[in-house]
Amino acid sequence: xxxxGILGHGTVGSGVVxxxxxxxxxxxxxxxxxxxxxxxxxxxxxxxxxxxxxxxxDAGEVLDDPEIDIVVETMGGLEPxxxxxxxxxxxxxxxxxxxxxxxxxxxxxxxxxxHQHHVEYFFEASVGGGIPIxxxxxxxxxANNIYEITGILNGTTNFILTEMCxxxxxxxxxxxxxxxxxxxxxxxxxxxxxxxxxxxxxxLSSIAFGQKVLYxxxxxxxxxxxxxEDMLSAEELGYVIKLVAHAARTEDGIYxxxxxxxxxxxxxxxxxxxxxxxxxxxxxxxxxxMFYGKGAGKYPTASAVIGDIIEAANYQPNxxxxxxxxxxxxxTVLDSDQFAHKFFLRLKLKDAKGxxxxxxxxxxxxxxxxxxxxxxxxxxxxxxxxxxxxxxxxIRDTLASLDxxxxxxxxxxxxx
Amino acid sequence: xxxxGILGHGTVGSGVVxxxxxxxxxxxxxxxxxxxxxxxxxxxxxxxxxxxxxxxxDAGEVLDDPEIDIVVETMGGLEPxxxxxxxxxxxxxxxxxxxxxxxxxxxxxxxxxxHQHHVEYFFEASVGGGIPIxxxxxxxxxANNIYEITGILNGTTNFILTEMCxxxxxxxxxxxxxxxxxxxxxxxxxxxxxxxxxxxxxxLSSIAFGQKVLYxxxxxxxxxxxxxEDMLSAEELGYVIKLVAHAARTEDGIYxxxxxxxxxxxxxxxxxxxxxxxxxxxxxxxxxxMFYGKGAGKYPTASAVIGDIIEAANYQPNxxxxxxxxxxxxxTVLDSDQFAHKFFLRLKLKDAKGxxxxxxxxxxxxxxxxxxxxxxxxxxxxxxxxxxxxxxxxIRDTLASLDxxxxxxxxxxxxx
Numbered sequence: 001x002x003x004x005g006i007l008g009h010g011t012v013g014s015g016v017v018x019x020x021x022x023x024x025x026x027x028x029x030x031x032x033x034x035x036x037x038x039x040x041x042x043x044x045x046x047x048x049x050x051x052x053x054x055x056x057x058d059a060g061e062v063l064d065d066p067e068i069d070i071v072v073e074t075m076g077g078l079e080p081x082x083x084x085x086x087x088x089x090x091x092x093x094x095x096x097x098x099x100x101x102x103x104x105x106x107x108x109x110x111x112x113x114x115h116q117h118h119v120e121y122f123f124e125a126s127v128g129g130g131i132p133i134x135x136x137x138x139x140x141x142x143a144n145n146i147y148e149i150t151g152i153l154n155g156t157t158n159f160i161l162t163e164m165c166x167x168x169x170x171x172x173x174x175x176x177x178x179x180x181x182x183x184x185x186x187x188x189x190x191x192x193x194x195x196x197x198x199x200x201x202x203x204l205s206s207i208a209f210g211q212k213v214l215y216x217x218x219x220x221x222x223x224x225x226x227x228x229e230d231m232l233s234a235e236e237l238g239y240v241i242k243l244v245a246h247a248a249r250t251e252d253g254i255y256x257x258x259x260x261x262x263x264x265x266x267x268x269x270x271x272x273x274x275x276x277x278x279x280x281x282x283x284x285x286x287x288x289x290m291f292y293g294k295g296a297g298k299y300p301t302a303s304a305v306i307g308d309i310i311e312a313a314n315y316q317p318n319x320x321x322x323x324x325x326x327x328x329x330x331x332t333v334l335d336s337d338q339f340a341h342k343f344f345l346r347l348k349l350k351d352a353k354g355x356x357x358x359x360x361x362x363x364x365x366x367x368x369x370x371x372x373x374x375x376x377x378x379x380x381x382x383x384x385x386x387x388x389x390x391x392x393x394x395i396r397d398t399l400a401s402l403d404x405x406x407x408x409x410x411x412x413x414x415x416x
Numbered sequence: 417x418x419x420x421g422i423l424g425h426g427t428v429g430s431g432v433v434x435x436x437x438x439x440x441x442x443x444x445x446x447x448x449x450x451x452x453x454x455x456x457x458x459x460x461x462x463x464x465x466x467x468x469x470x471x472x473x474d475a476g477e478v479l480d481d482p483e484i485d486i487v488v489e490t491m492g493g494l495e496p497x498x499x500x501x502x503x504x505x506x507x508x509x510x511x512x513x514x515x516x517x518x519x520x521x522x523x524x525x526x527x528x529x530x531h532q533h534h535v536e537y538f539f540e541a542s543v544g545g546g547i548p549i550x551x552x553x554x555x556x557x558x559a560n561n562i563y564e565i566t567g568i569l570n571g572t573t574n575f576i577l578t579e580m581c582x583x584x585x586x587x588x589x590x591x592x593x594x595x596x597x598x599x600x601x602x603x604x605x606x607x608x609x610x611x612x613x614x615x616x617x618x619x620l621s622s623i624a625f626g627q628k629v630l631y632x633x634x635x636x637x638x639x640x641x642x643x644x645e646d647m648l649s650a651e652e653l654g655y656v657i658k659l660v661a662h663a664a665r666t667e668d669g670i671y672x673x674x675x676x677x678x679x680x681x682x683x684x685x686x687x688x689x690x691x692x693x694x695x696x697x698x699x700x701x702x703x704x705x706m707f708y709g710k711g712a713g714k715y716p717t718a719s720a721v722i723g724d725i726i727e728a729a730n731y732q733p734n735x736x737x738x739x740x741x742x743x744x745x746x747x748t749v750l751d752s753d754q755f756a757h758k759f760f761l762r763l764k765l766k767d768a769k770g771x772x773x774x775x776x777x778x779x780x781x782x783x784x785x786x787x788x789x790x791x792x793x794x795x796x797x798x799x800x801x802x803x804x805x806x807x808x809x810x811i812r813d814t815l816a817s818l819d820x821x822x823x824x825x826x827x828x829x830x831x832x
Binding site: 019027029271293302310311316 | 704
């Protein structure tokens, strides 16, 4: 039997309690483990809940209760989550978290403290919501030299981009919709600026590559600059625009970024829609493997938290157990300027006649498309060959200065 | 440190040795475990391999060596794999297998013997090649009441169907191609008749539902009756034909089948091509989650075997560890006749004029499509409403007896 204390009865914390109440006997049957929630810390009151007697407004009642074996931290944010987690680990309690900010910032330190006290810090729910990804990376794929991870790691932005793509909405109204449905917060910047995906790819790449990748080193771009015309132009060319988080291990170091990318239809991530997430992992033995599911939400995230609780309840020292958050910072997170991509530039033309000829004089490897969609009248798209990001300003200027060009409307990286 | 003996140096067994030689130091760094192959049993000789000194033609040299902790069984088939596995477990050795026939037939018994001798029988590689699926089902999704599993579980048939669909090949030439590339065996019946997928869905559903599902109870249909015209007709209607393995837990019992199914484009399994496999799992907390990757092949399967070897090397009694193969046979595997599906019938017409009117007189919920593709000239497709499989002969007869019908060419189940 394991006795559980919960810190934070928000979306995820309440989901954990509800799933434990509903599926507790099934979990006991499958795993032989009885899981009991003894105390829930939250500043708010919940007088109408059937388990209202479990609540406390004093975190100490969870952290200092010697009967509690496992603390579930579903508060989010850095403080007081960090202090509470540290205190719980130092009292020899296991901690299970869904808090990606805290894991990305202090994961290695908290894991070290856990090990000093012969317990573990589990964080499967911090990436990909309910999708099993951290444990499979650690255990099932341990035979592999993993060299690339590419994912759609933020459900809110993927919902917004799907609404823009499928229903022709502009960014603002798709964001409004996401807020109305509770997918986006009132201040949506952590999602739409890419910071959430940045934390998650930092966690995944650290585990996969065995070197700490600082999230602050990851070049990150959000989705607020994407227009519905960008979506239409991508569609006409057989692409879809997604916010992609990517990390690769090369001979020179680690390269990581979060950025909107044009993915060709048929790419495994191109069909990932709405609030779904997916993570594509490349390893030398396994080839491509993909994990797909709901990347956020009350019950999917609770599912991942409870998976970790069961792991904690059955923990044995020296078992292959938990993924290791490496503490040593990677010597070289490479400057994204040094990586070559194909780029796509959407242009407003003064005159479509002669544009292809004019461009051939200055960019021989360019591929030009004059749009047919009447909503894109007078526009052209230009694909470059593989170019470094540092060359982009020059490319942009060159195209902007052509006689036929009225304006450069937008630029995207393109995936093969 | 763990000492390993390997039974069977075929595709998978040799892959295991090669990946251990190549990535052994990386595995040690990640997991702290040194893995050493001491002996390899095979009837053949391999005088040119750098590790030729490890071979023996006497299985006893593996099974009776007290230094060997972990036996890898990559022989396939029931005998002598069963006897060797039993003997290894009874000597207190862990056994890791990729042998789905053996797991589907004797998995529960072998697991019981393992537990009696305080070891484990690991079988992640028996389903989905390198795709992590059995351990995530057991560990990461333990919080869920899992009620449905749907998968493309056989890479050979998926390759054949992809060739037929993308390259317009007929079944025979696509099969020939699969054989030429080493994806299909000379006697390909285990794959193309659906028996391989049948074993795999039996294993997955037994673990997910906690009741032994006998593979012999699973209604199974293969792909040899599918023509390239069937593929074209599906394509014109926005579908793709895949060999799907499916198991669902209902209030009345478990329903399981392996069958060609028309999947609408946009279905998560519709884009799974070539030798790739995918498993879609539905749970009450997590919703839909999908695992995708190479379902067969030397290195992907070796990746899964080595994941299990690492698990065995770090095994601790009472850890949440291995998935449980239930020993009790499910009280009720439901008769597939009792389940309703939409069906699609492809017909040769005597006369397209008046066909829709004629069909409206006998099947009011039918949807009719007259094909436009010149290769399907004079053909029509009919979708039924949801009907039990037991009604199919009558539906077929009714359609065959219409004045406008020349022949019923083929019938498929249709997924929403």
